[in-house]
Amino acid sequence: MFESERIQYRAGLGAISVVVSLTTWAIIANSGLVSPLFLPSPHEVLAELRNGPSAHQWILDFSFSTGRVLAGFAAAAAVAIPLGLYIGAAKTVDAITYPLIELARYVPVPALVPLCILWAGVDELAKILVIFLGTVFQMVVGVAAAVRSTPPDLIDAARTLGRDGHRVLWTIVLPMNAPRVFDLLRLTLGWAWSYLVVAELIAAQSGLGYRVLWAQRYLQVGIVYFALFVLAFVGLGSDILLRQLRRRIFPWDR
């Protein structure tokens, strides 16, 4: 099977699973077995949507959420990649940072919300901080693990070719592990979207997470479902985009 046929085959199977799930949902919701309060049917969701926030409001929600996720995620990556590189490569840095990172990694992010408000107020910075804290430690651990898996012979070969110290790290270890780091970023981007809802608990007036909470408050279950669909499809879309990007950036690692 050719590469393009294989991709089409996979996409076809994926589309079938989505259609089957939506159909199952419609059948169950319309059967009357479950109250619409718990599981509204697709046409009830659409009906609620017509009376809910405007399209402009949804676009604003999407834009704010995306901006927060990207800002928190980019800041986490900017800190985690160099830090993970040095932790993975230098035992001393690892020894110093290990207890701190492991401790921080196991603190539930929602428990940090009060501190985030205390440190950064209730504006955008606090929301970005929540997403940053939710992803940065996982990224550091992942990057360090990838760096540790670098074949030692590759590093030695680079040393015999005139590279040493930091240059080995940035010109050998980083490019060697770049696909793994990229995969890690792709996974943690999903987490960043999860922490968005936590972040938008903080005095938000817009955003997809905020919209879920707003709809819950007014028992607009259809809006909750729609917002969750948007979040899910944004996640799926970004994942597909990043997979395509990976193929283009790292043609040597397929």
Next chain:
Amino acid sequence: MIQMNSVSFDYNPGAPADSALFEAFTLEIRDSEILVVMGPSGCGKTTLIRLIAGLLTPDAGSVLDDGAVVTGPSKARGVMFQGDTCFPWLTVRDNAGFAADNAHGVEGVDEVLRSFGLYDYRESFPRHLSFGSRQRVALARAIIAGAKTLLLDEPLNSVDPVLRRALQDQICSLVVTRGYAAVWVTHDLDEAVRVGHRIIVVAGQPLTIRSDTNVVALNQRDSGAIREDIKDILFQELKRVATKQ
């Protein structure tokens, strides 16, 4: 010329002298000479290569490269490892020219690639090449970097017989025509007799030379019968060393 003068070394510096990996070990490798090192696994052959390369520092004694003390790795001592050391994110041309000086330029790199039969693959990534071809790229890279000593740590173990023989011939030719010194670790008796000018059988610990056969001095390397005799002598020596361990 490479000289190891009374080199002592152990991965655990506190180890007693009689159980250290290297204890006052002395060895000399002349230019235009391929020294083949044979011995049981784990006796210290790879450590020997790494000490000469400057990837390890002796606890005592010194390693000299043309009279200068080796204090760290250098482009002058190229290493071919047992595993694949091509940089997978670089094309064959970029791998080969990884440590090229300005004098080489793209044309210089391409010229070496042509002589190594790799020019047609210059834009390919290493994953598209066989392991043998990747080892050939690693050799070209060391040559372009300016290696004067080749340190070969069982580099052809997983290479198919045809390419293996071609690479053996290529390395022998480089050593003879360019006056390189080479240390070649192998477990393969055929390879040892085929490429070696001098073959030492070593045993550990500490590393000692159990036999030192000057194949060139026999001056009959092309004679099949003598080759078989040498192989037989080496085999008996390796067997004795393995039994003692």
